[in-house]
């Protein structure tokens with residue numbers, strides 16, 4: 001039973017990454033990045049499809065060479081999700097992928113070099129109506145800023161970003177978004193808070209090099225959660241040293257927990273204890289795995305006993321409260337029928353899928369009437 005998020009989002013201007021709006025009142029876009037060898041077209045296309053199936057709105061692909069740019073051309077033709085090309089330094093690669101239909105260029109204008117090369121990239125972006133993402137990273141700050149500040153600081157990150165922005169301003173180019181990433185939560189949060197007051201372009205949030213699956217997810221959730229609570233952030237990437245599909249899943253879980261996006265089942269489950277009347281942990285693991293294909297939002301409560309079961313079940317679209325000899329199912333907050341432990345997971349999967357279908361039909365009927 002979805003409730004609006006109380007978060008008041010920062011007003012940013014909207015840009016388009018392919019057909020995905022970023023900024024303004026658009027939903028916060030979830031993105032990830034491929035970690036295949038880009039020149040291996042079939043592996044990269046396969047991973048992009050897996051990311052798209054997991055719900056990625058935008059996918060970034062590294063394009064480190066002109067050979068990779070040729071591979072990118074094929075990848076672009078074989079995929080449908082908007083693609084960002086990640087380019088460092090070489091303006092020729094940017095010109096190539098612009099010609100090949102890239103949806104966004106991740107390139108820092110200050111790193112391109114000679115003014116005529118910068119102008120060529122910006123002209124190509126204007127001609128093809130492609131946005132640029134400026135990506136400032138604490139690990140690759142300009143040497144003079146490292147010297148000036150002694151070490152990466154929020155002010156150093158912002159100063160670096162403003163240099164790149166100044167170049168775009170000089171070329172009358174405002175179709176861009178910005179990221180200011182550090183692996184430290186405090187530095188990242190402070191940097192984004194500063195720049196959020198200085199520009200109105202959309203902000204791409206991320207904690208860079210956050211860590212492995214568990215530690216990176218926690219660090220990202222803390223850093224991005226603080227910013228999102230402030231209303232800052234128009235698109236997010238969770239950086240994990242893990243399968244990038246997990247980045248998309250964690251991204252959605254983060255946005256769902258702040259009620260900023262809905263997608264699939266929102267499970268409310270107790271951690272279980274000796275009072276449980278069915279195996280809560282196993283039931284949850286089974287259901288999460290079996291129901292990953294569902295995109296329609298639905299609140300499902302899986303609670304081991306009557307201590308918290310009825311309260312949670314009443315608030316959910318579908319709820320299960322453990323009991324003896326049988327567990328009690330709540331439908332739309334009302335006690336409905338009992339289920340035994342023998343076929344519990346199969347029965348719950350069927351009930352959830354039926355409820356999803358019912359919800360989808362209701363939504364179709366509402367759209368048809370309007």
Ligand code: SF4
Pocket residue numbers: 270271272273274275276277303304305306307308309
């Ligand atoms: S709801 Fe019941 S089973 Fe679950 S943790 Fe609380 S007391 Fe234990």
